[in-house]
Amino acid sequence: MDPLILARMQFALNITFHILFPTITIALGWVVLFMLWRWRRTGESAWLAAYQFWTKVFALSFALGVVSGVTMSFQFGTNWPGFMERAGNIAGPLLGYEVLTAFFLEAGFLGIMLFGRERVSPRVHLIATATVAFGTTLSAFWILSLNSWMQTPAGYEIRDGVVHAVDWWAVIFNPSFPYRLAHKLLASGLTVAFLLSGVSAWQMLKGATRPETRRVMRLGLTIGAVLIPLQIAAGDLHGLNTLQHQPAKIAAMEGVWTTERGAPLLLFALPDEQARENRLAVGIPRLASLILKHDAAGEIRGLDAFEGAHPPVKPLFFGFRVMVGVGMLMLIFAWGGWWLYRRSGWLRLPRAWLWGLALMSFSGWIATVAGWYVTEIGRQPFIVYGLLRTGEVAARNPGSMIAASLAGYATVYLALLIAYIAAIKRMAEKSAPLAPASPAALASPASARDPAPVISRTFA
Amino acid sequence: MNTLPALNAAQGSALPVIFMALMGLSLLIYVVLDGYDLGVGMLSAAVREGDRDRMIASIGPFWDANETWLVLAVGLLLIAFPKAQGVVLTALYAPVALMLLGLILRGAAFDFRAKGNPAHKRGWDCAFAAGSALASLTQGWMLGRYVTGFDDRAGALVFAGGIALALTACYVLLGAGWLLIKTEGELQRRAAVWAKRAWPAVVAGLALVSIASPWMSATVRARWFDMPGIIALAPLPLMALLALAALRGLLNSHRVLGKLCWAPLALMGVVLTLSFFGLSYSLYPFVVIDRITLWQAAAADESLRFLLIGAVLTMPVILAYSLFSYSVFKGKATALAY
Numbered sequence: 001m002d003p004l005i006l007a008r009m010q011f012a013l014n015i016t017f018h019i020l021f022p023t024i025t026i027a028l029g030w031v032v033l034f035m036l037w038r039w040r041r042t043g044e045s046a047w048l049a050a051y052q053f054w055t056k057v058f059a060l061s062f063a064l065g066v067v068s069g070v071t072m073s074f075q076f077g078t079n080w081p082g083f084m085e086r087a088g089n090i091a092g093p094l095l096g097y098e099v100l101t102a103f104f105l106e107a108g109f110l111g112i113m114l115f116g117r118e119r120v121s122p123r124v125h126l127i128a129t130a131t132v133a134f135g136t137t138l139s140a141f142w143i144l145s146l147n148s149w150m151q152t153p154a155g156y157e158i159r160d161g162v163v164h165a166v167d168w169w170a171v172i173f174n175p176s177f178p179y180r181l182a183h184k185l186l187a188s189g190l191t192v193a194f195l196l197s198g199v200s201a202w203q204m205l206k207g208a209t210r211p212e213t214r215r216v217m218r219l220g221l222t223i224g225a226v227l228i229p230l231q232i233a234a235g236d237l238h239g240l241n242t243l244q245h246q247p248a249k250i251a252a253m254e255g256v257w258t259t260e261r262g263a264p265l266l267l268f269a270l271p272d273e274q275a276r277e278n279r280l281a282v283g284i285p286r287l288a289s290l291i292l293k294h295d296a297a298g299e300i301r302g303l304d305a306f307e308g309a310h311p312p313v314k315p316l317f318f319g320f321r322v323m324v325g326v327g328m329l330m331l332i333f334a335w336g337g338w339w340l341y342r343r344s345g346w347l348r349l350p351r352a353w354l355w356g357l358a359l360m361s362f363s364g365w366i367a368t369v370a371g372w373y374v375t376e377i378g379r380q381p382f383i384v385y386g387l388l389r390t391g392e393v394a395a396r397n398p399g400s401m402i403a404a405s406l407a408g409y410a411t412v413y414l415a416l417l418i419a420y421i422a423a424i425k426r427m428a429e430k431s432a433p434l435a436p437a438s439p440a441a442l443a444s445p446a447s448a449r450d451p452a453p454v455i456s457r458t459f460a
Numbered sequence: 461m462n463t464l465p466a467l468n469a470a471q472g473s474a475l476p477v478i479f480m481a482l483m484g485l486s487l488l489i490y491v492v493l494d495g496y497d498l499g500v501g502m503l504s505a506a507v508r509e510g511d512r513d514r515m516i517a518s519i520g521p522f523w524d525a526n527e528t529w530l531v532l533a534v535g536l537l538l539i540a541f542p543k544a545q546g547v548v549l550t551a552l553y554a555p556v557a558l559m560l561l562g563l564i565l566r567g568a569a570f571d572f573r574a575k576g577n578p579a580h581k582r583g584w585d586c587a588f589a590a591g592s593a594l595a596s597l598t599q600g601w602m603l604g605r606y607v608t609g610f611d612d613r614a615g616a617l618v619f620a621g622g623i624a625l626a627l628t629a630c631y632v633l634l635g636a637g638w639l640l641i642k643t644e645g646e647l648q649r650r651a652a653v654w655a656k657r658a659w660p661a662v663v664a665g666l667a668l669v670s671i672a673s674p675w676m677s678a679t680v681r682a683r684w685f686d687m688p689g690i691i692a693l694a695p696l697p698l699m700a701l702l703a704l705a706a707l708r709g710l711l712n713s714h715r716v717l718g719k720l721c722w723a724p725l726a727l728m729g730v731v732l733t734l735s736f737f738g739l740s741y742s743l744y745p746f747v748v749i750d751r752i753t754l755w756q757a758a759a760a761d762e763s764l765r766f767l768l769i770g771a772v773l774t775m776p777v778i779l780a781y782s783l784f785s786y787s788v789f790k791g792k793a794t795a796l797a798y
Contacts, residue, residue: 060571066524067567071560073531077538078553081546084538089763092539096767099528099535100774107528108781111521112788119788164760395546397553405557412561416568423575 004394006402007079010409015376016369017413018072021065023368026140026185027192028058029133031219036129040122050212054196057424059114064416066107071409080383082393087163087384090156090171091146098142106135137185144184148177150384151375152245163387175245179238180375186231187371189223190330191364196220197337198361199428201354208429218346224334232327236291242378243292246385248310249378251303253320254288255281255313258302263288268321271313276303311380319373326367333360362421475765476758479540480747482771483533488736490529491627492634492729497523499635501566501592502628503654504585511647512585516570518642518793523570525782527563540764544747544757551610555598562594593628600627607673607739609749619672626665630732633658637725640716642793648717655724656711662728663704666735670697673742679750680742693741700734703727 032054039047073095076084084091112120112128120128155170156163165171197220203213243250250256255266257276265287269278289298303310333356341349349357383390497519504512538545549556565587573584604620636658639651674681684693707727710716716724743749747757758764 056575060575062524063567063571066527067564070527070531070563073534073538074549074556074560077534077545077549078556081550084542084545088539088542089760092542092759093763093767093770095535096539097770099532100770100778103528103531104525104774104778104782107525108778108785110524111785115521116788162760165763165766168766395550395553397550401553405554408557408561412564416564419568419572419576419580422577423572426577427575 003397003399003402004391006399006406007394007397008390010402010406011075011079012376013406013409013413014068014072014075015372017417018065018068019368019372020365020417021061021068022136022140023188023191023364024061024195025058025065026136026188028054028061028195029129029136031192031196031223032058033126033129033133034219036126040126046211046215049210050216053210053212053427054216055114056427057195059110060420060423062106062110064420068413078397079395080390080393081395083383083388086161086388086393087150089162089164090149090153093165093168094142094146094149094172098139098146102135102139102142106132106139109135140184140188141181144181145172145174145177148180149174151180151379152176153384153387158387163384176238176241179234179241182234183231183238183371186227186234187364187368189227190231191368193220193224193227193334194330194357194360194364195362197224197357198359198363199424201349201357202361202425203428204349205351205354205358206429214346217349218341221334221338221341224330225338228327228331228334232331235324235327239292242375246378247301248303248306249316249375250292251301251306252311252313252316252378253374254292254300255317256288256300256302258304259299260302261289261299262286262297263292263300265291266317269317271317273313309381311378315377316374319370319377322370323367323374326363326370329360330363330367333357472755473758473761475761475768476540476754477745478768479536479758479764480744480754482775483536483540484736484740486529486533486536488733490526490533491630491736492732493522493526493529495631495732496634496638496725497526498566498592498596499631499633500638501588501635502596502632503635503639503651504592505589506654507647507650509581509585514643514647514793515639516573516588518638520570521785521789523567525785527567539767540759541747541754541757542759544752544754547748547752548606552602552605555602555605559595559598559602562591562596562598565591566595567591596628596631597624600624603627607669607743607749608676609751611676616676619668619676622668622672623665626661626668629658629661629665630728633662634725634728637728640721640724644717644792648721652711652716656708659704659708659711662731666700666704666731669735670738677742677749679746683742696734696738696741700731700738703730703734707731 032051035047035051035054038044039051076091076095109128109131112125113132116128117125149171152175153163154174155165155167155172157166158164196216200213200217200220203209204217239250254263255269255271255278256263257271257278262285264281264283264285266278266281266283269281269283271278286296289300290296292298292300303313333353337349337353337357340353341347379385381389381391383393500515500519504515507515537548569584569588569591573581573588576584601620601624604623605616607623608616608619633655636651636655640648640655643651674684684690704727707724710720710723710727713720745753745755747754
């Protein structure tokens with residue numbers, strides 16, 4: 001097999017696995033902070049129980065994010081050495097700032113957040129938790145800035161074939177960055193919202209309801225119901241921005257082969273890359289033009305305008321529909337669930353809704369990965385859009401070596417993914433947690449001064 | 461490849477030198493810090509479950525942060541020396557992949573052993589110890605390959621194999637040193653025994669590097685054995701030897717279980733720091749020995765300057781809160797039982 005394809009598969013596998021976990025930790029950090037703050041404010045032990053449970057999920061997700069993130073930092077070099085040689089003057093400092101300002105911050109305070117509750121004052125513990133949440137978000141800021149720069153490069157000049165920065169502000173706040181950042185942060189919020197309500201639904205279905213379950217369900221549904229319309233709006237703006245800067249990506253997403261006015265919104269089709277046309281197309285007339293140009297007769301440039309430099313159509317076309325489809329399901333389940341749950345006095349939901357929510361526990365992952373495939377495959381054949389082709393920067397390692405390591409990663413990642421979901425299921429089904437300590441005992445300064453034993457993560 | 465003539469031509473800016481120092485410093489901090497937790501990981505294979513819980517609890521609050529230094533080190537390689545990273549990481553492709561698998565396994569096992577199905581705990585414990593060993597061995601192998609400039613002759617490969625074992629022994633010794641600080645009773649006594657067992661391998665490994673690298677590289681030989689230089693440099697290996705001797709002597713004393721429990725880890729840190737300076741002196745100004753100097757490999761000055769501002773502002777803060785975290789968790793670690 002072609003080493004380039006293998007290198008791309010390996011990198012794709014790694015970033016796919018990696019993104020699952022930051023997508024959870026970015027928003028879950030803030031949710032856990034909220035639970036801790038509620039407990040401190042109200043003294044209700046259910047909030048402490050919620051905090052303890054979701055901190056475990058946070059720790060597990062964080063660990064998997066770290067180990068796959070370390071792998072990613074090496075794979076920049078092992079798989080795409082030419083990327084750093086040609087674009088390192090931009091990519092390097094952005095990555096550097098991510099490590100220096102975000103990675104150390106989260107990792108440095110994670111220990112105190114997870115194990116330090118009885119070793120520091122409640123205030124310091126709350127600050128440590130907030131710092132971890134802030135660190136994960138800051139990390140998203142830097143890496144999305146770099147990713148967006150690769151999509152919509154700005155603030156640079158090319159000297160001797162190498163990219164040089166001329167305006168760091170323009171580099172960091174490049175045209176697609178604000179949209180991508182908002183879209184990603186909202187995606188993270190939605191992923192966590194559905195994980196919260198999905199796990200709670202599972203507990204209700206399995207008769208493993210715990211003191212905190214009903215509250216967490218309410219929290220999850222509320223976050224989901226608030227964020228989903230915001231996400232639809234942000235996604236629309238992001239799409240318009242993409243149309244402006246990467247029209248080929250939009251043409252592939254919408255399956256527009258030839259430039260046309262009043263393009264239909266295709267609900268389904270089988271794009272045929274050879275014949276350069278769609279089969280079995282079912283669409284709503286003029287809607288794509290209306291959405292993208294806010295004008296039913298607006299012109300959409302088709303793939304014919306970008307022959308030889310446009311991405312493969314199928315993955316974008318289907319990836320986009322998967323993402324939007326999951327988004328629509330989220331809208332139905334979050335709003336419908338919130339309304340039904342509220343009507344019952346925040347007590348119960350019909351079994352069918354519980355099953356629906358439980359099945360949607362990881363729906364955020366599906367939408368997130370589909371969305372990332374659209375945007376990343378949509379940048380091809382470039383690694384930096386319009387500047388640098390992916391094929392030019394690949395490593396020249398023998399295919400067999402890449403294939404062997406790819407098989408190793410794939411095996412380990414699959415096992416870890418199964419173990420991750422199984423661990424959450426197991427933790428969710430475990431009946432009542434250990435009797436939580438009273439907030440008064442933990443809040444008293446005296447107990448905070450005594451160094452308590454380090455508690456292993458089992459008991460965090 | 462351009463060698464020495466280009467060296468003077470491209471020389472100039474101080475920024476690459478500063479970044480080389482930062483990268484080296486990150487790597488040194490990484491080796492000492494993740495060294496002890498990888499060492500604890502390997503040693504965890506030698507004990508029963510209760511002790512294992514205690515050992516793993518002792519590194520719990522720190523391992524994430526320790527590993528971040530590796531990300532910083534490789535990040536600085538990518539960032540500051542883009543023209544060398546391709547050569548280095550392409551040559552080290554296979555060991556890098558194996559090291560990453562090791563690090564993934566141990567990091568994941570750390571959490572899953574406590575949160576997964578108890579029936580699988582033993583399996584995760586094996587993955588934890590094996591992952592730690594794999595990461596240590598491959599790191600040593602990479603160091604050996606790097607020092608010889610990725611020389612493919614049999615002698616160089618044997619050398620790299622020796623370094624792989626030696627660095628692993630260093631990590632075991634660091635891990636035992638950490639356990640002397642963090643544990644008490646029977647486990648602490650065993651830690652002293654493990655440290656004694658690892659010591660000869662550490663000494664042999666350092667001797668191997670000191671003898672073999674000048675023997676294999678003319679550049680290194682000239683550096684160390686030119687007449688005035690050798691006298692000025694002599695304190696470096698002598699101090700390392702002294703620290704190692706003190707370390708060994710201390711392990712026989714009962715005070716290593718009490719007041720001086722911090723000393724073996726600290727002395728090992730001194731030994732590694734001295735070795736690091738020795739190695740830096742051997743290699744400077746090369747990023748890849750005899751092939752690429754740091755000026756040839758460096759990124760553009762405007763990029764390095766932009767990043768340096770961040771590094772100068774954040775590194776002291778990072779060090780401060782790392783110290784804070786260590787102070788929060790000072791004292792002996794004990795695991796609770798269900």
